[in-house]
Amino acid sequence: MQFVPPIDLTDLPNYEKTELRPRRPVFVGRVSTKDNQNPATSLPRQVSTAAARLEPGEDFAAYFWDVESGMLPPELRSLAPQEMYDTLAVPLRRDGGLQDLVDRAEPLGVTHVLAERSDRLARAMLTSLTVEHELGKFGVEVVYANEPVGGTESGRLRVRRYSQVDAEIYRTAMMEMSMGGQIQHAVGGWNHGHPPYPYISVVDETAPEPARGRFGVARPKRKLVPHPDSRRFDAVRELCRLRREEGLKSADIIAVLAADPDRYPIDNRWTHNRIEGLAANPKLTGHQVFNRRATRTGRAGTSRWNPVEDWAWSPGIVHEPVITLQEWKQAQQVTAALRGRGQQGDPLARIRVAASRRGFTVAALSSSDTHTVYLIGERKMVLPTQIPDILAQQVIADLELAG
Known part of the structure; x- marks a missing residue:
């Protein structure tokens, strides 16, 4: 030890550091x-x-x-x-x-x-x-x-x-390499995630074999093909037409489709989220599209829509389309106009728009004559059946803070 004292001071009480608590x-x-x-x-x-x-x-x-x-x-x-x-x-x-x-x-x-x-x-x-x-x-x-x-x-x-x-x-x-691989996966025409309602996914037997010594689990590449029940294509075509040409909201589209279950079959029932999800899904155009949502948001179980300019599209049509790309674009324009009007009017519609911007869904769990229990993201909220504007603004402000 360097710089020791010139005389022996080891007998002083504070010569050595004393631990005030035991090591743990x-x-x-x-x-x-x-x-x-x-x-x-x-x-x-x-x-x-x-x-x-x-x-x-x-x-x-x-x-x-x-x-x-x-x-x-x-x-x-x-x-x-x-x-x-x-x-x-x-x-x-x-x-x-x-x-x-x-x-x-x-x-x-x-x-x-x-x-x-x-x-x-x-x-x-x-x-x-x-x-x-x-x-x-x-x-x-x-x-x-x-x-x-x-x-x-x-x-x-x-x-x-x-x-x-x-x-x-x-x-x-x-992350860069993973994102690049996922983009090439979509560009090559292979599907990510659960297939949309009018399709099923099947293993692409013509896909190239995974490289030898590849790290991680080698999952087979899958492509979309029409669902065996051809009525599903008809149902989605009608859904998109009702939005595009008649400008109907999801509740009205649900009423039309649910009125003819033999023609427009659905497991369980048509819902707001299913209608809006299908109307917005660009895979209906026959293109594969990746990176529409950001899943890593810092909040478990939540995701947000990415800007359209960040989406990765396959250059050409890679599976049978339900609608044309132009028809899909027109439907998005009508949806945006409906949301704009809803934001100015109906309080619940304004809450839905605010929640959607943060990747949250709004689902009604139960209701009475006076109140409804909603699930907004992961949070349950009880609101009056007729939501006052001031309360809607408070809910929207809370969503802004949550985002």
Whole structure:
């Protein structure tokens, strides 16, 4: 030790730093997916690596780990049921996930959080910095096993921040490559997601074989073909005609289609969301279209419409069209005009428009003579059957804050 005192001062009461609370280290880890990685081997390996930074004779007081994408913020972690974690057969106790660690660090008396490296917290630098900041409020030190021991604090911090930058750059590069692949998937004519009402999806036997050694699960490419019940094409053609040529609202279109179930069949019943979703779906034109919605909005179970200029279209028609592209465009113009009039008039229509802008749906769950229970996004709301303008404005203002 350098710069020691010139005489022996070890007998003074405050010669050595005294810990006011005992060390209580915990482990934090993460595996991206249960399919492309093996949590039963990865997590114990992470524990073994992180344990090298324990003091002699110490052990972890708790284990916090997730099987989640490192791109998710803490509040969207650990939403899977406990049954899912049980089936993974990870030979490691689980006391919660990352958000549980942040919430329980102070009451548990945690002093140190040990991880293999920073991207085990998150690949987004802001998230890992936020977690470190929140834990730091309680005097909790975050330790990454891949960081050097000793040296200066500035040197340690430089290594940590470089590592976090690398993790975020990796995350961004993966997102760019994933988005590029998804766009090429659509441009090639292959379908994303659930097929629209007048179609079914089938495996494209002519699609190129996946590259050997490809990372991840190789899913067969699927294309849209007409539903075996040809009446579905007729139903959607009529739906779009009623919107395009007669300017009918969804309630009126529902009345027309529901009045002739043999001609316009539907599972369960026609709904506002189904009518509006079909009227707005560009896949009815025979083109494949990707990136219409942004699913990563920071709110579980919600999505928002992306601007049309951000959509990725197949250059040509790749499956049998229900309507022409020009007819689809005209329907969108009529829909926009109806929403504009609704925003100026009916309070419920204005609420629907405000909710739609944020990717929320408005569904009536139950009603009485005086009130109706609505589900707006994930929130239940009881409103009078005749909604006053001032109350509609308050609901719209709440939606603005929620967005």
